[in-house]
Amino acid sequence: MEIYVKQLDKKFNVPTSNSNVRRVLYFQKAFAAMNNLSGKTDEEVFDAQIKGLDEASKFAKEVLKMKPKEVEKLDEMVDDNDQDLTVVVANYVSQRLMGMSDEQIETDQAKTTENPKK
Known part of the structure; x- marks a missing residue:
């Protein structure tokens, strides 16, 4: 699958292999853990968050x-909302690898922007 990452102005050839899908799941698991922090200590x-x-x-x-x-370049970049572009790019690529089209991703992002709790 060819994925264009506009933040880097570059196309990448990304195979939809089991190993890449596994990487998507590890990435998503780490972010799911960040959304389940009630009752956790500050540390x-x-x-x-670091993970x-x-x-x-x-x-x-x-x-x-x-x-x-x-x-290194990506790790130093932020978008117009001061959001870390590494996370933005990783989210985009993971969504594409899981079968979403650019149009579906844009629609999903618009819904989230309108109602962030969804």
């Missing part, structure tokens, strides 16, 4: 087969 919250960011970076690097300079 546990920070550990979950989530590390998983996003690792996911992008491995799935997109990024060069070290590309990973």
Whole structure:
């Protein structure tokens, strides 16, 4: 599957292999853990957040087969809402690997922006 990452202005050839789907699931699991933090200590919250960011970076690097300079560049970038672009790119790529089209992703993002609790 060819995936265009507009934040890097580059197309990547990403196989829809079992190993990449497994990477998607590990990435999603780390972010799910970040949404389940009630009753956790501050240290546990920070550990979950760090793990989530590390998983996003690792996911992008491995799935997109990024060069070290590309990973470094992406890790330093934020979008117009000051959101970490590593996470944005990792989310986008994981959604594409799980079968969503660009149109479906845009629709989903619009719904989330309108009602963030969904």
